[in-house]
Amino acid sequence: MAELLQAAGLSKHYGSTVALDSVDFAVPSGITGLLGPNGAGKSTAIKLFLGLLEPTGGQALVMGEEPYSLPAARSRLGYMPEHDCLPSAITASEFLTHMARVSGLPAADARTRAADTLRHVGLDEERYRSIGEYSTGMKQRVKLAQAIVHDPVMVFLDEPTAGLDPMGREEMLDLIRRIGTDFGISALVSTHLMGDVERTCDEILVIDAGRVTHQGAVKGFTEETQTMYIEVDDRRDQLVAALADRGIEANGDGHGPLLIENLSDDGFDAIRDALVASGAPLRRLAPGRAQLSDIFKASGTERESGMSNGQ
């Protein structure tokens, strides 16, 4: 995959505070999740790539160009901020047309693109209503629409599901997924909701305390583990004993599923035999799967930073 963003020895200091500490990473095309606790440097990284901040050291390159010194490089970028950014007095159609014009599109094309983009985000019928009359979910769609109205190569989405109800969140996540698959626009999604990343992203980039701690394909962080989960409706203790007779140690909190660590290949036959011997009615037998939250559990940052699975 082609690299769209590249950080080369990228640093940003605010006085004595180090927001980014000489980081090196590349973001390929596709949907990439930018994860990290509060104050990790996510927003600083986004602002450096958008050319809003001057790096203290190193380079923030977008398709090989530096947006800070070359504003024209921003013409193929989009940005959906977390905070409110919409005028209330004008219609979505008028607003998107203007934003397309400010991105350099000719007037006629800007009007066409505005109508098309609003249709794609599900606001076709409401596009001539004032934005001030919109619900939170509709405003979030307009924010997304203005970020892609000029057909950028890369769009930066900052907490795109913030403030949405469960249904609105589902629809937004679906839209983000479509941006990557149907629209062909790459995205860097900054979020503290690991569930959002697992649902939408191909790649993940984890920043903590100004440094990159993890990077790779999302599936690499959520692949199957060596842990096996067994859930039975009854005769749980008898099953534990039967497993122990066959040399398998099953752990659990006394009520939930039994966990078997490091199961060998012939362990499945032993589990089958133990289930038969104990007479425990089986509800579920499944391998464990790693979660993105495990990255943060290891470093102890999950609770204090407010990071969650967002499920």
Add this chain to the structure above:
Amino acid sequence: MNKPQGEVFDIGYQPYEGAREGRNAARKALLIDGMRTALGMGRGLTAKILPGLLFLALLIPALVFIIIASVVGQTGIDDLPGVADYYQGAIYPVLIFSAIIAPELLTTDRRNGVLSLYLVRPITSSDYIIGRWLAFFLLSLIVVWVPQLLLYIGVNLGSTDAWEYLRDNWDDIPRFLLAGAALALFTTTLPLAAAAFTDRRAIAAALVIGIWVIALAVGNALSDGIGGTAGAWLALIDIGSTPLHINDMIFNQASDGPGRAAEEVPKAVRIGWYLILVAVPAAFLYMKYRKVSA
């Protein structure tokens, strides 16, 4: 059964492959949007009422003079205010128009957060503030020139010989255009600089109108009370009248409006004072927005 005439297909998302006109097109879009915003265009009816009423208030004196000129004829025209002294009285609607309308161009973008969206497009914060300033300056030029132009045409047509009037007074045209530009420059910059202090248009407008009124009262009270050379210098405190000094210099006439005592101050000082009152707010505005980030 009729055969269908056509079918509608959803062809899905189409990548944009048209022209991308770059930074200059973005600047132009900002400029046009600034003028539309100031006039309430693209917004509801209520957004258009205030600029509409204020613009009407600017036109009314000129229309009244034209009607009087058509009634009194050639003999009475000389007693009516002409383009040279029109703004001795009509400057107040211009000051109020700029104080109320200009802040809308900046405060709304900051309050709504739209500014952050501009700054991630292929323009700089300097492009943004220059675009907004230029939008209101061009609008102000229209606002100050249109009544003058109507008045000039009206008085011309009311005279006995329109061609002779034009031949004798043709030099008033570049003069009122220049004087109007000086007025527009002044009334654009200070209100926009005031709008950089607050996100609320009403507060910015009250601040600017407060400055005009207090300066007018204090300047003229001190000038009249003290009198003499010191009084003339103190009349400069009435900063709202500063463009009138430039107007009088352009038309090479004695001042008859507020702050007229300042006439005794050397021309170079009055011009310098005007330039300071334009350059300082302009520099403040530019510096304030040059550092702004999303």
